[in-house]
Amino acid sequence: xxxxxxxxxxxxxxxxxxxxxxxxxxxxxxxxxxxxxxxxxxxxxxxxxxxxxxxxxxxxxxxxxxxxxxxxxxxxxxxxxxxxxxxxxxxxxxxxxxxxxxxxxxxxxx
Amino acid sequence: xxxxxxxxxxxxxxxxxxxxxxxxxxxxxxxxxxxxxxxxxxxxxxxxxxxxxxxxxxxxxxxxxxxxxxxxxxxxxxxxxxxxxxxxxxxxxxxxxxxxxxxxxxxxxxxxxxxxx
Numbered sequence: 001x002x003x004x005x006x007x008x009x010x011x012x013x014x015x016x017x018x019x020x021x022x023x024x025x026x027x028x029x030x031x032x033x034x035x036x037x038x039x040x041x042x043x044x045x046x047x048x049x050x051x052x053x054x055x056x057x058x059x060x061x062x063x064x065x066x067x068x069x070x071x072x073x074x075x076x077x078x079x080x081x082x083x084x085x086x087x088x089x090x091x092x093x094x095x096x097x098x099x100x101x102x103x104x105x106x107x108x109x110x
Numbered sequence: 111x112x113x114x115x116x117x118x119x120x121x122x123x124x125x126x127x128x129x130x131x132x133x134x135x136x137x138x139x140x141x142x143x144x145x146x147x148x149x150x151x152x153x154x155x156x157x158x159x160x161x162x163x164x165x166x167x168x169x170x171x172x173x174x175x176x177x178x179x180x181x182x183x184x185x186x187x188x189x190x191x192x193x194x195x196x197x198x199x200x201x202x203x204x205x206x207x208x209x210x211x212x213x214x215x216x217x218x219x220x221x222x223x224x225x226x227x
Contacts, residue, residue: 032214043201043218044153087153089216095158095165096141096205096214102152 003027004090006101013078013108020074021104023088032091033071035062037084038103044087047073078108112136114219116202122225128190131222133202134183143216144177144187145201153201159185160207192226199223 033050054063089098115134157167179185203216
């Protein structure tokens with residue numbers, strides 16, 4: 001089993017709709033969690049950190065479920081520009097080493 | 111503020127040649143990470159440094175790969191000799207140390223797209 005797993009998608013979302021997807025992790029000792037966005041042929045860009053209490057940044061909401069060992073990302077009022085691959089990163093040691101999932105592709109359609 | 115800088119952005123080389131990739135982390139970031147990304151294997155961590163010292167190189171595929179960080183503002187990843195299966199995008203990322211600001215948040219450079227023929 002991989003340490004960090006994501007549904008590869010694609011999630012095809014009509015513009016204006018809401019989409020949500022998860023990322024599961026196997027190391028119960030993991031402390032830090034992140035969502036990154038990666039556009040085609042570009043570098044991953046930090047979208048948001050995921051805090052224990054959950055956090056929101058505009059149309060994006062991230063949540064952490066430690067009991068079931070997954071994090072989630074919800075995108076409301078999807079825009080065409082939200083089309084990208086979303087990678088989750090999970091810390092695996094105290095030095096800041098991250099393990100990344102393979103990514104979830106989101107395609108927002110007009 | 112300047113982000114992570116990588117060079118070259120594209121590299122095409124023939125099998126057997128030496129390849130050197132370069133990275134300049136964000137000023138003040140004590141951690142530097144080298145990743146490789148392919149369609150088949152996704153984003154893989156190769157090696158990372160703390161204060162110029164290699165902490166974990168368990169992701170380095172084999173002895174053909176080596177990385178150095180001679181000072182806080184420069185790191186290299188070298189492949190010698192290169193093989194076609196090394197073709198990938200190589201990313202460098204940096205972060206603050208734990209306990210400082212947005213620690214653990216890694217910021218990626220634009221990557222080097224390597225093609226070995």
